[in-house]
Amino acid sequence: MKILTGNDLKTGDVTWWTGSDWSRHVEDAVDVGESFEAILHEEEAARRVNVPYAIAAEMTDEGPRPAHIKDRVRALGPTVRPDLTLKPADPEAGNWVI
Amino acid sequence: MYQYDKYDQKMVDTRVAEFRDQVERRLAGELTEDQFKPLRLMNGLYLQLHAYMLRVAIPYGTLSGKQMRMLGHIARKYDRDYGHFTTRQNIQYNWIKLEDAPDILADLASVEMHAIQTSGNCIRNISSDQYAGAAADEISDPRPWAEILRQWSSFHPEFSYLPRKFKIAVIASDEDRAAMRLHDIGIQLIHKDGELGAKFFVGGGMGRTPMIGPEIRDFVPADELISYAEACLRVYNRYGRRDNKYKARIKILVHELGKEEYTRQVEEEFAHMKTLGLNPPVEELARISEYFADPAFEPDASDDLDLSDPDFKLWVDQNTVEHKQAGYAIAVISLKPQGGIPGDASSAQIDLMADLAEQYSFDELRVTHSQNIVLPHVKKSDLYALWQKLDEAGLAPANLDLITDSIACPGLDYCSLANARSIPLAQKISERFADLGRQRELGELKLKISGCINACGHHHAGHIGILGVDRKGTENYQLLLGGSAAEDTSLAKITGPGFSEDGVIDAIETVTDLYLKERQEDERFIDTYRRVGMAAFKEAIYG
Ligand code: HEM
Ligand code: SF4
Numbered sequence: 001m002k003i004l005t006g007n008d009l010k011t012g013d014v015t016w017w018t019g020s021d022w023s024r025h026v027e028d029a030v031d032v033g034e035s036f037e038a039i040l041h042e043e044e045a046a047r048r049v050n051v052p053y054a055i056a057a058e059m060t061d062e063g064p065r066p067a068h069i070k071d072r073v074r075a076l077g078p079t080v081r082p083d084l085t086l087k088p089a090d091p092e093a094g095n096w097v098i
Numbered sequence: 099m100y101q102y103d104k105y106d107q108k109m110v111d112t113r114v115a116e117f118r119d120q121v122e123r124r125l126a127g128e129l130t131e132d133q134f135k136p137l138r139l140m141n142g143l144y145l146q147l148h149a150y151m152l153r154v155a156i157p158y159g160t161l162s163g164k165q166m167r168m169l170g171h172i173a174r175k176y177d178r179d180y181g182h183f184t185t186r187q188n189i190q191y192n193w194i195k196l197e198d199a200p201d202i203l204a205d206l207a208s209v210e211m212h213a214i215q216t217s218g219n220c221i222r223n224i225s226s227d228q229y230a231g232a233a234a235d236e237i238s239d240p241r242p243w244a245e246i247l248r249q250w251s252s253f254h255p256e257f258s259y260l261p262r263k264f265k266i267a268v269i270a271s272d273e274d275r276a277a278m279r280l281h282d283i284g285i286q287l288i289h290k291d292g293e294l295g296a297k298f299f300v301g302g303g304m305g306r307t308p309m310i311g312p313e314i315r316d317f318v319p320a321d322e323l324i325s326y327a328e329a330c331l332r333v334y335n336r337y338g339r340r341d342n343k344y345k346a347r348i349k350i351l352v353h354e355l356g357k358e359e360y361t362r363q364v365e366e367e368f369a370h371m372k373t374l375g376l377n378p379p380v381e382e383l384a385r386i387s388e389y390f391a392d393p394a395f396e397p398d399a400s401d402d403l404d405l406s407d408p409d410f411k412l413w414v415d416q417n418t419v420e421h422k423q424a425g426y427a428i429a430v431i432s433l434k435p436q437g438g439i440p441g442d443a444s445s446a447q448i449d450l451m452a453d454l455a456e457q458y459s460f461d462e463l464r465v466t467h468s469q470n471i472v473l474p475h476v477k478k479s480d481l482y483a484l485w486q487k488l489d490e491a492g493l494a495p496a497n498l499d500l501i502t503d504s505i506a507c508p509g510l511d512y513c514s515l516a517n518a519r520s521i522p523l524a525q526k527i528s529e530r531f532a533d534l535g536r537q538r539e540l541g542e543l544k545l546k547i548s549g550c551i552n553a554c555g556h557h558h559a560g561h562i563g564i565l566g567v568d569r570k571g572t573e574n575y576q577l578l579l580g581g582s583a584a585e586d587t588s589l590a591k592i593t594g595p596g597f598s599e600d601g602v603i604d605a606i607e608t609v610t611d612l613y614l615k616e617r618q619e620d621e622r623f624i625d626t627y628r629r630v631g632m633a634a635f636k637e638a639i640y641g
Contacts, residue, residue, distance in 0.1 A: 080522055090460055
């Protein structure tokens with residue numbers, strides 16, 4: 001599957017395309033197949049996202065998992081600072097990245 | 099310390115106002131990201147893995163207490179309560195919001211700081227010896243020269259669009275504590291027949307093609323130093339490879355032309371420059387030097403130290419350095435606690451270091467290229483009180499220059515160019531070698547880790563270096579041995595096939611065990627490696 005990601009223009013937060021909006025959580029990302037150029041264009045022009053791009057991902061029980069480790073780090077946060085990730089209460093969250 | 103004059107302040111304030119306007123236009127959609135990106139990069143604002151990242155310049159690594167406290171304030175107010183001190187003697191914030199960036203720059207400007215020229219193909223922050231003005235072995239204080247170079251290179255119109263980034267280091271002792279020969283230009287101040295001048299080394303660097311800068315001039319008189327630097331840059335600006343980013347650094351030009359031909363062209367340009375009268379007037383040199391006059395040292399401060407507290411004794415042994423003034427010491431605050439993140443400091447720690455600098459070090463701090471903080475002028479009789487306060491705040495690891503005092507770049511935890519994480523590796527090595535007795539037994543051992551070939555973590559210059567690579571989507575680590583960033587500069591060599599994270603830590607243990615077995619007398623790791631050679635180490639690692 002392909003999902004879309006970018007950063008929030010104002011805050012720089014990593015965001016994921018949900019089909020209608022941008023979410024901080026990769027779990028909310030939807031498969032856009034091959035027809036995403038128009039979404040990227042439109043959303044960037046409307047400044048709802050900054051420098052968006054499509055990445056490969058696979059669907060798992062916990063939701064979409066980006067194929068590349070870099071995007072998994074983006075999705076979670078720095079593995080060396082669990083307190084600053086999106087899952088501060090889950091000490092095992094870092095394993096999802098690796 | 100240098101203080102801005104009205105021109106410095108005006109330039110910085112004007113830049114803040116300009117950037118504020120640019121950010122407003124970006125947020126309002128009047129500028130596209132393509133248009134805005136070069137503008138934000140000129141103000142040190144990157145877009146990194148998790149957010150915008152701001153890199154703040156700390157000229158030649160020198161800070162006052164007030165400036166340091168402002169760095170803590172920014173971490174607390176705009177970021178997530180910490181900052182990361184880097185190998186270029188700067189600080190980076192990882193969680194900056196675009197909408198806050200102009201206010202942050204205004205806050206910085208209020209204490210004579212900025213983020214200008216911390217990105218892009220220009221002359222970057224000038225680096226220098228972190229012990230400048232305090233070291234017992236320096237022939238002259240390098241900071242006035244670093245400051246003159248800073249002023250000369252700030253907004254230099256001819257050098258705003260160089261073929262590639264450009265890094266200059268200035269030192270003034272035979273011991274090189276600034277990785278001088280791994281800079282685009284390395285300048286070593288020297289005396290010749292009683293006259294002050296400098297040796298020039300041009301074309302050093304790390305990155306994907308590491309090179310040690312060759313000496314191109316054994317003496318440039320001090321009052322011609324700027325012209326000579328300008329000549330070096332002019333030749334580069336004209337002939338540096340703009341067609342290929344990977345061949346654009348000056349090291350490639352010097353290498354391809356050959357040192358002799360490059361030098362010939364510089365000398366020709368220099369002869370021409372001398373006719374233009376571009377060197378700063380002597381009065382200006384004198385004016386700037388005055389800012390770096392010695393603080394009011396107590397003339398009869400005592401050298402006596404009560405070392406009855408064994409932990410204090412360890413710290414004094416390991417983390418203090420001889421000062422030029424009797425009764426004083428240079429104290430190094432290690433930002434490498436056991437299992438910690440090299441170079442990170444919380445805002446509370448930053449505030450505390452600011453307070454301690456005001457209280458014990460004539461209001462001065464330095465950032466080192468190995469990601470530590472220095473209090474350059476501490477009275478020996480104050481060391482115990484200082485140490486106690488540092489220890490309480492987790493700032494007194496007694497591991498300067500030991501294996502756990504490693505350098506690590508942000509790596510894949512923060513950096514969008516990374517192939518692998520570097521920080522967790524530094525943390526695990528720090529845990530594996532936690533025993534201080536064992537560390538001290540191993541002695542001086544420079545461990546340097548980069549998360550990709552760009553070498554921000556100086557892996558080429560590590561006695562032991564680690565380079566993170568991407569092997570079919572998983573993190574893999576190459577081990578390097580034999581590098582040095584000191585006066586015996588050398589480039590490390592890869593041992594062989596890469597390892598997993600745990601594998602590389604085991605390999606390091608194998609290597610250090612072999613060193614202990616082979617070492618003669620008081621050889622350091624690097625000395626034994628050089629004597630014994632790579633083959634024995636390879637054999638031990640790979641069988
Ligand atoms: C996270 C954002 C960063 C990015 C995008 C980045 C990018 C780069 C790149 C592309 C190079 C190679 C330049 C070349 O070979 O032409 C480089 C080199 C370097 N960077 Fe970084 N870097 C980052 C962070 C850092 C940090 C945190 C430090 C200090 C800890 C640092 C210090 C250096 C140094 C010392 C070099 C090698 C010197 C040389 O180029 O000769 N960088 N960086
Ligand atoms: S060495 Fe690579 S991974 Fe590390 S900070 Fe530099 S660019 Fe990023």
